[in-house]
Amino acid sequence: MACFECLGQDFTIDDDGTRVLVSERGQPVVGYTYKAADSTGKSTGAVGYFHPIHGLFGEVLTGESPSNWSGAPGIQWGWSRLGVGGKVIDLARGDGGRREFERLVGRDVAGGRATVAVQNVWLAGPEDRAQVLETILFTAHPVHESQRNIDVSVLVKSVASEPIFLQGSIPGSGLSFVFNPERVDWSFSGGPGPLPSLGTPFLSPFMICSYRDGQRSSRSAIAVFQDARNPGFAQPNWLIEAPERLIAGVPDTVKLELKPGEFLEFRYRFVLCHLRGAESELAEEYAEFMAEGQGRE
Numbered sequence: 398m399a400c401f402e403c404l405g406q407d408f409t410i411d412d413d414g415t416r417v418l419v420s421e422r423g424q425p426v427v428g429y430t431y432k433a434a435d436s437t438g439k440s441t442g443a444v445g446y447f448h449p450i451h452g453l454f455g456e457v458l459t460g461e462s463p464s465n466w467s468g469a470p471g472i473q474w475g476w477s478r479l480g481v482g483g484k485v486i487d488l489a490r491g492d493g494g495r496r497e498f499e500r501l502v503g504r505d506v507a508g509g510r511a512t513v514a515v516q517n518v519w520l521a522g523p524e525d526r527a528q529v530l531e532t533i534l535f536t537a538h539p540v541h542e543s544q545r546n547i548d549v550s551v552l553v554k555s556v557a558s559e560p561i562f563l564q565g566s567i568p569g570s571g572l573s574f575v576f577n578p579e580r581v582d583w584s585f586s587g588g589p590g591p592l593p594s595l596g597t598p599f600l601s602p603f604m605i606c607s608y609r610d611g612q613r614s615s616r617s618a619i620a621v622f623q624d625a626r627n628p629g630f631a632q633p634n635w636l637i638e639a640p641e642r643l644i645a646g647v648p649d650t651v652k653l654e655l656k657p658g659e660f661l662e663f664r665y666r667f668v669l670c671h672l673r674g675a676e677s678e679l680a681e682e683y684a685e686f687m688a689e690g691q692g693r694e
Contacts, residue, residue, distance in 0.1 A: 407539065408511040410504045417504060419511045419537045425451050426537050427547060431515045432498040433469070444496045444517050445533055446473035448575075450547075450619065452669055453540060458608075458619050460577040463641055468573050472621075474533065474551050474663065477569030479521055480562040480652075481528055486521045489569050494521030494528070502532065512536045519553075528557045529655075544670040544682075554660035562654045563661070565629060565647035567636060572621065572645040572665065580608040585643065587635060599635040603683045604645065607672060616672045620679050621645065622686050624664035628653050 408426075411418045416430040427450050448459045448471025459471035467489075468475075475496070477489035486494040502514035512534065519529035532552045538545060555561055563570070576583060587601030602625065607618040623630065629651040636644040653661060666686055668679065 407509070408506040408537065410506060410511055410513065412501070412504070417501075417513050419513070421511075421537070421539060424455060425449070426511075426545070427451065427535075429513060429515070429535065430469075431501060444475075444498055445469075445515060447471045447535075447667075450667070450669070452617055452619070453543065453545060453671055454617070456580065456617075457577050458580065458669075460575045460579075460641060462575060466575065466642060468568070468575075470575055472572060472574045472667070474549070474572055474665075475569065476553070476563055476571075478564040478566050478649075479519060479528065480564055481521050481557060482559070485564060488519060488521070494519065496520075496531070499530075502534075510536050510538050526557075528555070528561055530554045530556055543673065544668060547667040547669070549665045549667065551663040551665075552660055553655075553662075555655040555657055557655075557657055560654060560656050562652050564649060564653075565651035566649050567646035568644045570647045570651075574606070574621065574643040574645070575641060576606060576643065578641050582609045583607070585637060601635055602630070603679070604635050604643065605679050606643065618668075618670055618672055618679065620668040620670070620682070622666040622668065622683050624666075625687060627663045628661045 407422050409420050415432045416428055418428045419426045427447055429447050431445055446469035449457045450459045450471065452458050461470045462468060475489065477487055479486045479488055479494060486492060488494050488496055496517050496519050499516045499518045502516050504513045514532060514534040517531040518527050519531065520526065521528045535547060535549045537547050584607050586605045587599055587603060603620060603622045605618055605620045607616050609616050629647040636646065655661065668682060
C-alpha cells in the first residue's frame with residue numbers, strides 16, 4: 398500500500414491500488430473505491446463510491462450494499478441513461494454501454510486538506526466508443542468547531558463525435574446513499590421539515606441524516622448539500638427508497654444535452670457534524686455554502 402503525505406500536514410492518503418483512504422492525524426476520514434474488484438481481481442462494475450465515511454467520533458456512517466440493491470455501497474454518484482446515436486442506453490444495466498475506471502488523476506495533501514481526483518469513461522455504441530469522460534474530485538477538510546466538510550465535484554465532458562444527452566431517472570441519476578444500519582435511530586429531514594412516508598419523493602436542496610450513537614445520548618449528522626448550479630437542480634428529488642437507502646435523483650423529465658467538447662458539473666458537500674442544537678442550524682450552514690458558490694462564479 399502506498400502512502401502519500403507531506404511534511405507538516407495532518408492528512409495522509411493511502412492507496413492500495415483499488416481504493417484511497419484519507420486520514421487525519423491517523424484517524425480514518427473517508428474511503429473512496431475507484432476500481433471495484435471481487436476476491437479474484439475481476440471488476441465488479443461498480444465505479445466510484447465513498448465508503449466508509451467516518452463521523453467525528455470515528456463511527457462508520459455508510460453501509461454495505463443490501464442484498465436487494467444492485468448499486469454500490471456507501472455514497473455513489475451515477476447517471477444511468479445516456480442518449481447517443483438515436484438510442485437511450487442504460488449504463489447501469491450494461492445495456493449497450495457501461496462506465497469504467499480509467500485512471501487516478503492525482504492526490505494531494507497541500508494547504509491543510511486532502512484532495513483526490515479520479516477519471517472514469519462512459520463507453521457506448523456499436524464500436525464501444527468513449528462518449529463521456531467523467532472526473533470526480535473530492536476534498537476533505539479538517540474538523541473545525543465540531544464539523545467536517547467534504548466537497549465533491551463531478552464533471553462530465555462529451556468526447557463523442559455527435560451531440561448526446563443525459564436523461565434523468567430515479568433511481569439511477571444522481572446520488573445514492575446506503576447508510577450504516579448499526580447506527581441508532583436514523584432520522585431524515587430537509588428544508589421545510591421532516592420527510593414524508595417511505596417511498597414518497599421529497600423536494601429539497603439538501604438532506605440532513607441524523608443519528609444517535611449507541612454510546613452517546615446526543616445526536617450527530619451527515620448532511621448532503623446540492624449546489625443550486627447543478628444541472629437539473631430545479632427538480633431535485635429525495636427518496637427514502639428503503640429503510641437503509643436514500644436516493645437524491647433527477648427525474649426522467651430532465652434531459653441534459655451536450656455537444657462535442659461541452660461539459661456539465663455537479664457539486665455537492667457532505668457535512669459531518671455534532672448537532673449542538675436544532676437541525677435548523679444546518680439550514681443556516683446550507684445558506685453559507687450557497688454564498689460560497691456564488692462567490693466563486
